[in-house]
Amino acid sequence: MSGHGHRPTAATITRRVQWPDTDASGHQHHSVVMRWAEEAEAALLDGLGLADQFGHTPRVRYQVDYRSRLWFGDRVEVELAVAQVGRSSLTYHFRVHGPLGCAAEGEMTIVHTGTNSSGSVPWPEATRAALMGKGRQPDEGLSREGFQYSVGTEEN
Template identity: 40%
Template sequence: MRTPNASATLRSRIEWIDTDAAGIYHNSTVTRLVESAEASLARERSLDGYFPVAPRVRFEADFEAPLFFGQEVITTVTVTELGRSSMVFAFEVWGEEFDGAPRVRAAKGRYVTVHLDRSGPGRPQSAPWPSDWVDRLTAS
């Protein structure tokens, strides 16, 4: 299998809906930020129809620092492994300088997606990634 060469970086902001009453982000916000960056990668690489056929089968995160309402955030996802029917992503979520505090990594982790064939009846089964997607994920 060819080496993946795909990543995306997304700039966003912690919104009120992402926080508790004290204005500190919920851990689940990391999943939303990471999935937004992953969606950006899918758009940039023209992986049309990616999300309905690529569920997450594993997700792990290390939460290292809080993020706050209004804080700017940089999220990066990188494809680190591209198998026959699975793909491994690494991610980092960084909180930019805020209220006098320096830039800090808020979370890091990895997750795995699996390509599903949903064309037949019954339960979807894992299937090889489409060759054009592999080409787009390994292109320079």
């Protein structure tokens, strides 16, 4: 957790592995993890009243480590938390839990862009405050074991 005393802003969603989520081997396709992380992000932003950010936050980095396979019909829990808020960027940490425990974990970095801007622009102060945990928190939080949070004021 950060030295600022704020809880990480987080969301948890539950999904089932659907047939189109699998590859020819019968387990989850690698791309479904990114979609689930983005679904958790959508739930988080909606819960914070920040749904208007959709379309203004392109992904600039995505990294995932796969730990175990998920199969058609498996129930998964996707946990996503704000790990760091920069001047115009934000990094999320996420985990996907399946029947055998952690199936995947990683991070995704997004950049805030303006409506009429071709590059990044600083987060609006109210948005930044909500993302840093000063705003309304979602009902479901992220279990923090194994995550390091550094919500700060890094100039990104």
